[in-house]
Amino acid sequence: MAANTIDMKVFTELQAAAGADFVKELVETFLEEVPVMLETLRTALAAGDANGFRRSAHSLKTNGLTFGAVALGAQARELELTGLEQLGAGAAAAIDRLQQSCEQAAVDLRELCHE
Amino acid sequence: MNERGAARVLLIEDNRVNRLLLARHVGQLGYVVDAVENGLQALEHLRRGSCDLLLLDIEMPEMDGYQLLEQLRLDPNLRDLPVIVTSGLDGVANVVRCIELGAEDYLSKPVNPVLLKARLTASLEKKRLRDELREMVRRFATSEVAQDLETSGFALGGHHVGGTVLFCDIRGFTSLVESQPPEETIELLNTYYTLMFDAISGHGGVVNQMIGDGLMAIFGAPNPLPGHQNCAVQAAIDMVDMVAQFSLEQQAAGRPAIRIGIGIASGEMVAGYTGTQARATYTCIGDTVNLAARMEAHTKQARRTILIDAATRAELDQDCATESLGPVQFKGKSAPVEVFAVVCEAGQLD
Numbered sequence: 001m002a003a004n005t006i007d008m009k010v011f012t013e014l015q016a017a018a019g020a021d022f023v024k025e026l027v028e029t030f031l032e033e034v035p036v037m038l039e040t041l042r043t044a045l046a047a048g049d050a051n052g053f054r055r056s057a058h059s060l061k062t063n064g065l066t067f068g069a070v071a072l073g074a075q076a077r078e079l080e081l082t083g084l085e086q087l088g089a090g091a092a093a094a095i096d097r098l099q100q101s102c103e104q105a106a107v108d109l110r111e112l113c114h115e
Numbered sequence: 116m117n118e119r120g121a122a123r124v125l126l127i128e129d130n131r132v133n134r135l136l137l138a139r140h141v142g143q144l145g146y147v148v149d150a151v152e153n154g155l156q157a158l159e160h161l162r163r164g165s166c167d168l169l170l171l172d173i174e175m176p177e178m179d180g181y182q183l184l185e186q187l188r189l190d191p192n193l194r195d196l197p198v199i200v201t202s203g204l205d206g207v208a209n210v211v212r213c214i215e216l217g218a219e220d221y222l223s224k225p226v227n228p229v230l231l232k233a234r235l236t237a238s239l240e241k242k243r244l245r246d247e248l249r250e251m252v253r254r255f256a257t258s259e260v261a262q263d264l265e266t267s268g269f270a271l272g273g274h275h276v277g278g279t280v281l282f283c284d285i286r287g288f289t290s291l292v293e294s295q296p297p298e299e300t301i302e303l304l305n306t307y308y309t310l311m312f313d314a315i316s317g318h319g320g321v322v323n324q325m326i327g328d329g330l331m332a333i334f335g336a337p338n339p340l341p342g343h344q345n346c347a348v349q350a351a352i353d354m355v356d357m358v359a360q361f362s363l364e365q366q367a368a369g370r371p372a373i374r375i376g377i378g379i380a381s382g383e384m385v386a387g388y389t390g391t392q393a394r395a396t397y398t399c400i401g402d403t404v405n406l407a408a409r410m411e412a413h414t415k416q417a418r419r420t421i422l423i424d425a426a427t428r429a430e431l432d433q434d435c436a437t438e439s440l441g442p443v444q445f446k447g448k449s450a451p452v453e454v455f456a457v458v459c460e461a462g463q464l465d
């Protein structure tokens with residue numbers, strides 16, 4: 001059944017263009033990369049590395065939008081555009097929320113790949 | 116294009132998912148894909164191998180897309196490579212910045228495969244036409260002149276340069292033409308020119324004009340050439356050696372041998388484009404050019420293969436032997452001119 005965090009139009013178009021088997025592999029790669037990107041966000045936050053923070057949020061945004069993970073994409077975009085300095089004390093909580101969205105999207109993407 | 120005719124696309128993208136997906140899309144279109152992870156790796160790759168088009172991300176570590184675009188612009192060998200930027204950056208300002216830095220097109224991520232196909236096809240077609248045009252220019256002008264046109268643009272007019280001019284032609288060419296079928300003459304001329312071009316360009320000279328069996332070469336223009344006098348004489352010696360070798364092959368095949376005469380003069384001349392706005396040629400004019408032509412004509416009377424003027428001789432390497440033939444009064448010259456013959460093994464006419 002269609003997952004509620006994924007825009008099905010985007011996902012099925014991706015499958016049609018690149019092939020369902022390829023998309024399955026791509027999802028696996030994405031799910032391997034998500035913890036790395038979240039970790040990079042946290043490291044950048046701890047180090048005050050605004051560029052690293054923006055780049056990592058940017059990567060999560062484009063990857064999320066590629067699979068139709070709209071909420072994930074929107075949250076990552078928010079982090080990218082707001083920037084580390086402006087987020088201030090709220091940055092850690094924002095990363096936690098993004099992580100939750102990533103986890104929900106991961107469940108839905110796995111389900112879609114095995115339908 | 117590679118041997119099989121498929122264009123080669125270099126994908127520059129630090130994100131694994133984006134890299135895999137774009138490589139998939141581009142590969143599905145029948146192009147050969149190479150992938151690197153940042154601008155620095157891209158520069159290294161481009162200086163090592165060939166590529167027809169770049170698909171470039173902007174946000175990357177080490178060297179980002181903007182920095183790479185700047186580097187490409189500074190490199191004459193890379194600045195014409197078409198670049199399509201693929202980025203998820205928001206805002207028109209980013210697109211404008213990429214275009215201003217020389218990117219040909221901009222695609223937003225996630226990249227739409229249909230748009231990607233259209234942009235790739237259009238950019239590669241434009242590149243093919245540009246390459247064809249450049250190839251055509253190089254067929255009718257020297258690569259140095261083509262490069263000069265590309266960097267400085269075209270303008271009628273000239274400037275003073277110091278250089279050496281070499282004239283060469285085939286002795287007894289008219290009777291040679293009459294003694295064999297035209298096809299054989301064309302074949303002979305093609306071989307002759309191939310050998311002469313090799314010798315001249317091998318010493319930094321540029322063949323500027325070809326008229327029948329005669330040619331004019333310049334050493335020191337459009338690009339300055341240190342020791343242009345010596346370069347021209349060394350080229351002349353190679354030309355004589357090559358023609359001697361070619362003549363042996365001709366004779367072995369039952370065809371007539373050929374001999375050449377070469378005249379060389381050095382000094383100041385005016386180099387530039389002459390003609391009209393619609394049709395022009397790069398050439399050098401002035402007393403030095405006239406003198407080199409007179410020297411070449413004089414090889415027949417002097418019965419020497421290579422004749423040079425005093426200005427050329429003054430700058431020759433010590434191990435290059437010359438023989439003074441004394442002053443000669445040339446047509447159009449107010450005073451007699453000192454003429455020297457270059458002594459080389461195949462250089463004496465019977």
